Ligand SMILES: NC(=O)c1ccc[n+]([C@@H]2O[C@H](COP(=O)([O-])OP(=O)(O)OC[C@H]3O[C@@H](n4cnc5c(N)ncnc54)[C@H](O)[C@@H]3O)[C@@H](O)[C@H]2O)c1
């Protein structure tokens with residue numbers, strides 16, 4: 001989509017930068033040669049008409065004469081009763097919007113009013129870009145728009161211009177006086193013709209307003225009348241929250257001449273930052289309540305990363321350092337959100353919502369709020385090791401797929417311990433976006449472990465389909481199209497609003513059970529009827545047997561024995577075992593003598609509840 005900005009003044013420059021930042025092809029045309037970039041305006045798909053309103057007619061005639069394509073025009077004018085008839089007359093497809101922000105706008109906090117919609121694809125794309133940036137969108141008819149703007153803009157500008165005419169700089173001032181002066185200055189730097197048309201649109205309202213002023217002027221001579229008017233108006237406008245903060249910034253004046261003034265200005269800014277962080281937390285707590293209703297986790301890393309990327313793009317400072325500040329602010333925000341529900345512990349697990357680990361976590365914790373989702377076992381372990389999360393939940397083995405090797409490898413590497421285990425009966429389902437015949441399924445998406453557990457079903461019913469692996473069962477939901485299916489739990493299918501085509505497709509119909517480890521940062525203080533450990537022995541005949549003999553002699557059953565390459569020398573192995581005993585110091589002493597290396601990964605029992613809300617420490 002090639003965009004031409006016709007008139008590169010305040011609004012035009014804003015739109016130009018906005019679309020360039022979003023990687024569009026954008027050029028500017030202007031009567032002012034210093035702003036003009038094109039001679040030929042004929043080859044554009046979209047033209048934003050950003051000239052002063054008095055020049056729109058001339059601009060449309062020029063576009064009509066020179067264009068070869070049928071571009072979508074965008075009207076951004078402030079008075080729609082003036083501009084819309086001109087665009088209609090031109091015969092072009094057009095979108096008419098009123099950006100309620102000036103050139104210094106932070107779009108994410110701004111409002112865009114749509115007055116005339118267009119069915120063209122380009123119009124949809126433009127509006128989507130503004131929505132993505134967080135702009136609030138309102139639709140109004142041309143008449144409604146002008147009627148409301150006559151009050152909103154007409155009266156407020158009129159008041160500010162009147163104020164400007166009586167304003168005097170006395171060297172000292174109140175915050176309100178300063179704030180009004182700044183607002184008036186903001187109006188006065190704009191194009192007077194635009195403001196004249198806004199005032200023309202507000203003639204009727206201005207007349208009523210002036211009558212009101214005269215009436216008040218008379219009434220204020222009388223104390224009782226004044227009191228009545230004052231108290232009536234107080235009832236009408238009683239929300240003064242945040243006004244102090246709004247005014248605080250107006251204390252800042254750019255020509256500081258001495259150190260004291262400069263320090264004063266910085267302390268004003270610090271105060272505003274502090275109050276804004278508090279306000280941010282207040283709003284985030286309201287989001288937290290919504291998240292509780294929706295069973296959403298407090299932490300949403302996708303939202304965080306998106307915000308941080310946006311902030312990094314916007315800052316003129318070192319983006320790395322600025323990002324650090326915002327991460328810290330988000331940490332404070334999250335801590336406050338957690339405290340709202342008394343959440344004392346957070347739990348790391350493989351996500352997203354709807355994964356088998358998620359099902360286990362909800363069963364153990366009773367809520368999704370304390371959960372933090374990661375993409376793999378390695379990340380979960382790292383989060384626990386670095387204390388980003390208090391606990392972790394990782395799959396250790398499945399009755400069909402066997403040991404989860406990445407979990408074993410990560411347990412070897414990270415400073416964590418196992419303090420509990422839990423089991424989940426896994427029921428895989430074949431799911432799709434809508435009902436589809438098996439013969440039309442071209443691709444099956446799922447996690448390798450889930451695929452391996454459903455191989456018989458796939459070979460019998462879907463031999464023609466290509467298997468595509470995803471990092472989690474429910475991640476598969478995101479890539480589904482009309483010709484593909486995924487394997488996931490019924491719970492994940494429900495969460496992702498997918499159709500279940502066939503339930504219970506796993507090979508072992510009755511006992512497809514996944515066992516999970518509960519881990520935490522190593523304390524060395526675990527207890528339980530099972531002990532997990534790694535050990536290595538000399539590479540010579542009988543060395544492993546001697547270790548196993550210790551367990552045999554004590555009557556300890558081994559639930560599990562696996563060997564993994566030590567990753568130091570080829571042929572060197574480390575063994576992992578689960579012993580059905582709480583190994584004592586004495587047992588370990590014997591073990592030490594027969595091994596070249598050993599590490600207790602944890603002692604544990606099966607647990608059915610993990611209290612993240614009231615545990616201290
Ligand atoms: N400034 C605002 O805050 C604001 C807010 C909302 C909407 N708008 C609307 O945006 C439009 C532009 O306003 P602005 O404030 O950017 O004006 P501006 O005066 O800052 O810019 C207008 C630009 O158009 C150029 N121009 C003038 N006549 C031209 C012509 N015949 N052909 C090509 N270029 C021409 C000028 O050289 C200038 O660069 C207006 O319709 C206004 O109502 C402005």
Ligand SMILES: O=C(O)C(=O)C[C@]1(C(=O)O)C=C[C@@H](O)C=C1
Nearest residue numbers: 284287298299300303304330333
């Ligand atoms: O947007 C939310 O959901 C918030 O709670 C706010 C916020 C933040 O501080 O920006 C905090 C927690 C989430 O991880 C994402 C963002």
